[in-house]
Amino acid sequence: MNYINPNAVRPLFEGADWEFSTVQRAYDAIEAIALGELGLDVYPNQIEVIGTEQMLDAYSSIGMPLFYKHWSFGKHFARNEGLYRAGMQGLAYEIVINSNPCISYIMEENTATMQTLVIAHAAFGHNHFFKNNYLFKQWTDADGILDYLEFAKSYISQCEEKYGETAVERLIDAAHALMSHGVHRYPRRRPADLRSEELRARERREHEERVFNDLWRTVPQKDGGKPDNSAEERRRALLQLPQENILYLLEKIAPRLLPWQREVLRIVRNIAQYFYPQSQTKMMNEGCATYVHYRIMNRLHQKGLLTDGAMVEFLRSHTNVVFQPEFDDPRYSGINPYALGFAMMQDIERICTEPTAEDEQWFPAIAGSGEAMAVLRDCWANYRDESFILQFLSPRLIRQLGLFHVLDDANESNLRVEAIHDERGYRKIQRALARQYDIAWTLPDIQVMDVNLETDRRLLLHHRALNRVLLDERDARLVLQHLADLWGYDVLMKEVDPATDSVLKEHAASPRPGILQPI
Amino acid sequence: MHIVDRRLNPGGKSLANRQRFMRRAKSLIRKAVHESTTSRSIKDVDEAGEVSLPAQGVHEPSFRRNLTGGIRDHLLPGNKHYVEGDTIPRPPGGGGEGGSEGSPDGEGQDDFRFALSRDEFVDLFLEDLELPDLAKRRVVDTESMSWERAGYSVTGSPANLALMRTVRNGLARRLALRRPRADELVALREQIHALEEDDPRRVELEEELDRKLRRVSVIPYIDPLDVRYRRYEAHPKPVAQAVMFCLMDVSGSMTEHMKDLAKRFYVLLYIFLRRKYKHVEVVFIRHTHQASEVDEDTFFHSPETGGTVVSTALEEMQRVVSERYSPDAWNIYAAQASDGDNTASDNERTADLLSNCILPVCQYYAYLEVGRDSEHFPPGFIRRDSDLWQTYTDICRTGVPMAMRKVSHRRDIYPVFRELFAKRQAPVGAEPA
Numbered sequence: 001m002n003y004i005n006p007n008a009v010r011p012l013f014e015g016a017d018w019e020f021s022t023v024q025r026a027y028d029a030i031e032a033i034a035l036g037e038l039g040l041d042v043y044p045n046q047i048e049v050i051g052t053e054q055m056l057d058a059y060s061s062i063g064m065p066l067f068y069k070h071w072s073f074g075k076h077f078a079r080n081e082g083l084y085r086a087g088m089q090g091l092a093y094e095i096v097i098n099s100n101p102c103i104s105y106i107m108e109e110n111t112a113t114m115q116t117l118v119i120a121h122a123a124f125g126h127n128h129f130f131k132n133n134y135l136f137k138q139w140t141d142a143d144g145i146l147d148y149l150e151f152a153k154s155y156i157s158q159c160e161e162k163y164g165e166t167a168v169e170r171l172i173d174a175a176h177a178l179m180s181h182g183v184h185r186y187p188r189r190r191p192a193d194l195r196s197e198e199l200r201a202r203e204r205r206e207h208e209e210r211v212f213n214d215l216w217r218t219v220p221q222k223d224g225g226k227p228d229n230s231a232e233e234r235r236r237a238l239l240q241l242p243q244e245n246i247l248y249l250l251e252k253i254a255p256r257l258l259p260w261q262r263e264v265l266r267i268v269r270n271i272a273q274y275f276y277p278q279s280q281t282k283m284m285n286e287g288c289a290t291y292v293h294y295r296i297m298n299r300l301h302q303k304g305l306l307t308d309g310a311m312v313e314f315l316r317s318h319t320n321v322v323f324q325p326e327f328d329d330p331r332y333s334g335i336n337p338y339a340l341g342f343a344m345m346q347d348i349e350r351i352c353t354e355p356t357a358e359d360e361q362w363f364p365a366i367a368g369s370g371e372a373m374a375v376l377r378d379c380w381a382n383y384r385d386e387s388f389i390l391q392f393l394s395p396r397l398i399r400q401l402g403l404f405h406v407l408d409d410a411n412e413s414n415l416r417v418e419a420i421h422d423e424r425g426y427r428k429i430q431r432a433l434a435r436q437y438d439i440a441w442t443l444p445d446i447q448v449m450d451v452n453l454e455t456d457r458r459l460l461l462h463h464r465a466l467n468r469v470l471l472d473e474r475d476a477r478l479v480l481q482h483l484a485d486l487w488g489y490d491v492l493m494k495e496v497d498p499a500t501d502s503v504l505k506e507h508a509a510s511p512r513p514g515i516l517q518p519i
Numbered sequence: 520m521h522i523v524d525r526r527l528n529p530g531g532k533s534l535a536n537r538q539r540f541m542r543r544a545k546s547l548i549r550k551a552v553h554e555s556t557t558s559r560s561i562k563d564v565d566e567a568g569e570v571s572l573p574a575q576g577v578h579e580p581s582f583r584r585n586l587t588g589g590i591r592d593h594l595l596p597g598n599k600h601y602v603e604g605d606t607i608p609r610p611p612g613g614g615g616e617g618g619s620e621g622s623p624d625g626e627g628q629d630d631f632r633f634a635l636s637r638d639e640f641v642d643l644f645l646e647d648l649e650l651p652d653l654a655k656r657r658v659v660d661t662e663s664m665s666w667e668r669a670g671y672s673v674t675g676s677p678a679n680l681a682l683m684r685t686v687r688n689g690l691a692r693r694l695a696l697r698r699p700r701a702d703e704l705v706a707l708r709e710q711i712h713a714l715e716e717d718d719p720r721r722v723e724l725e726e727e728l729d730r731k732l733r734r735v736s737v738i739p740y741i742d743p744l745d746v747r748y749r750r751y752e753a754h755p756k757p758v759a760q761a762v763m764f765c766l767m768d769v770s771g772s773m774t775e776h777m778k779d780l781a782k783r784f785y786v787l788l789y790i791f792l793r794r795k796y797k798h799v800e801v802v803f804i805r806h807t808h809q810a811s812e813v814d815e816d817t818f819f820h821s822p823e824t825g826g827t828v829v830s831t832a833l834e835e836m837q838r839v840v841s842e843r844y845s846p847d848a849w850n851i852y853a854a855q856a857s858d859g860d861n862t863a864s865d866n867e868r869t870a871d872l873l874s875n876c877i878l879p880v881c882q883y884y885a886y887l888e889v890g891r892d893s894e895h896f897p898p899g900f901i902r903r904d905s906d907l908w909q910t911y912t913d914i915c916r917t918g919v920p921m922a923m924r925k926v927s928h929r930r931d932i933y934p935v936f937r938e939l940f941a942k943r944q945a946p947v948g949a950e951p952a
């Protein structure tokens with residue numbers, strides 16, 4: 001009998017081959033789950049199918065579809081190409097760009113299952129994170145980034161035509177060396193517009209009227225009402241010192257840079273700022289995307305949209321991604337952000353739905369709330385890696401991973417185990433692990449302290465050597481040389497022990513004539 | 520949601536960056552290229568290949584924290600038996616435990632390896648060199664035909680349709696046959712419209728319109744007669760071909776080291792000729808007191824004993840040239856390597872053969888005298904020139920296409936080669952015959 005049940009669901013695809021219609025069908029099915037059941041909120045998606053060489057191209061320009069030209073990208077390209085051709089490194093299945101619309105590149109050689117996985121992971125997981133996380137909202141402009149890159153690319157190529165490739169290359173070399181210290185870490189105060197200014201003035205007046213007390217008039221006042229402001233402090237205030245954004249400082253006040261050089265510094269700095277949130281949310285971002293694809297793929301299978309074979313293929317790839325080798329395993333190379341992120345997301349889901357007594361005690365706000373997705377969406381929106389771990393790393397997960405904390409003091413002959421996964425250790429481990437994801441702990445803290453523009457114009461920097469860990473000397477010297485070239489005068493860096501304020505080491509550099517500045 | 524197929528987008532977006540990188544690392548790459556040639560065989564030395572650069576040369580510095588010293592925290596998964604307060608002996612080599620700390624940028628201190636395409640490789644290898652421009656060309660029977668435009672034809676494939684010519688022919692034909700133009704018809708129709716229903720001129724005009732419409736239907740806009748195709752004709756292309764003679768003394772006095780030097784020189788010459796000529800053939804002739812043509816492997820590796828009579832090799836070469844490589848059709852290059860020994864009685868004959876028979880047919884003749892690696896002469900010490908060297912010096916003086924150099928260490932090979940073929944203002948020798 002040739003009876004076909006019209007209600008029976010047919011799988012999205014069978015076998016490994018796919019066509020554009022397959023991708024479209026898979027996308028629609030995923031979208032229904034992601035928006036309908038998980039309640040995700042995403043930018044409109046644009047999915048682009050690319051080949052191997054294009055993927056390698058994308059690798060070399062930090063994943064961006066267009067970028068200015070510089071030899072270092074060629075170096076990365078050559079390196080990746082070499083590794084790939086030698087079979088030592090596979091390529092990513094996808095690259096996703098934080099833009100509006102959100103562009104995901106998928107590889108043509110992925111199987112149909114992988115395309116489904118990749119769409120769930122990138123086009124919904126990462127996309128939701130990009131759109132909702134507070135850091136991305138604060139620091140990046142998804143609507144404008146592609147236009148800005150377009151501008152940057154054409155501006156720099158114009159500069160090359162006008163001033164010569166060598167001059168531009170040297171400038172970008174120097175700027176790249178300082179790129180990690182070309183971001184604002186804290187939002188700056190925006191100049192207020194007239195309206196809010198007015199509002200604040202009114203509030204201030206109202207407040208004064210409310211707390212007015214005539215008694216204050218009778219309090220005797222100090223003579224010489226003007227606060228003591230030495231010339232040095234005034235100068236530093238005018239130059240906004242101390243300043244941690246070195247590229248910003250150079251762009252604004254370096255005495256000898258030409259206008260186009262300032263603009264190029266600005267471009268490099270803006271791009272660094274655009275990537276700033278990514279480094280702080282790597283673990284959460286991947287955790288979010290992995291959790292989302294895991295939920296979606298399981299749901300697709302449940303609905304009968306994925307064949308069992310496809311499901312097995314997916315699970316195999318998924319377990320590879322979230323594999324965490326233990327510390328004594330030869331494959332161990334740090335904590336896998338996918339593994340930790342995914343484990344934490346799943347753990348939160350568990351706490352919401354099946355809390356234990358311990359969870360009730362540790363996470364009273366969410367334990368047993370039953371609304372796992374709501375809690376997760378809130379996490380994804382309002383935390384970064386460091387705060388997320390501090391808040392949500394549960395004792396159960398610490399035990400499960402067998403996390404322990406080892407202290408390595410160069411002054412002692414032995415390493416010491418500070419904390420393990422026990423009652424006394426949970427808090428310590430949370431704190432220590434969070435620190436590893438805290439950018440203030442991982443990047444050296446370098447600030448421009450002072451410059452006297454009236455005398456020798458020497459730029460003074462301090463590196464606050466946290467835990468007495470100094471800078472890598474050879475690199476530091478090279479970067480300082482670049483900095484001196486940009487600044488145009490001498491540069492001095494002191495490495496200071498923040499505990500005692502004693503100077504541990506000093507580096508100095510003088511500009512090389514004719515490298516960046518006209519002689 | 521949009522799905523965009525980007526696979527057909529032009530590739531090579533990174534090409535400009537790659538070239539910049541190559542320029543930046545040029546001196547390093549050049550060095551690596553020279554080193555890598557030592558390990559390759561003569562024929563495949565100019566294939567594409569991987570070279571490795573010292574990572575330091577293309578390093579991008581940044582402010583980063585030292586990997587050792589100070590107080591560090593490590594958080595590790597997979598605790599098995601440690602409890603709080605345990606001490607662990609510091610693993611040797613500093614760093615973290617179990618190699619937990621990679622370098623922060625993911626780049627090890629290993630060499631930076633990457634692949635050069637064949638052209639890139641050879642370009643770097645032979646920068647600033649040129650052949651004495653003496654290429655002879657001749658038309659060989661098959662192989663290279665080039666298609667050249669040769670007017671138009673009335674038949675052809677649609678891909679070759681000459682659109683401009685076709686439309687132009689159509690226009691001329693339509694004008695000649697007075698096919699009514701579209702705007703004429705429109706104007707006529709408007710005129711008819713403007714007239715009253717019973718205007719007598721209307722009938723007249725309608726008839727005219729009818730006539731014109733008939734004409735239009737009979738005379739097509741484009742007729743098969745108009746169609747023209749671009750015509751191509753095959754022209755045999757002159758091909759420049761070269762033969763390279765490798766002559767080497769393999770008598771007992773030639774050590775492995777000397778042969779190695781010679782081989783390197785031949786490799787360079789081979790690559791260089793390959794750049795210039797599509798077809799390069801290599802002939803290996805070895806000699807002791809007698810000479811024979813052999814294959815590459817025998818040439819370099821098979822041991823041989825006997826005296827040294829250079830003229831036999833030249834005779835053999837002459838024989839091969841007359842049998843297979845007519846000087847009219849072939850560009851002939853020869854490179855001879857020897858330690859300079861020759862039987863004293865043979866010098867005169869060698870000189871005679873070389874200047875009267877060999878040099879006239881050669882584009883270039885290079886003589887390389889290889890010495891022992893250990894030969895160190897104190898400065899000021901004048902080394903006695905070998906028999907062969909003295910003999911050749913006399914010939915070389917007279918502005919013939921010949922050059923001679925002495926080499927005793929492999930590091931000198933490349934400089935000597937460059938010296939021989941460096942671009943120069945004046946031609947290296949007079950055009951023979």
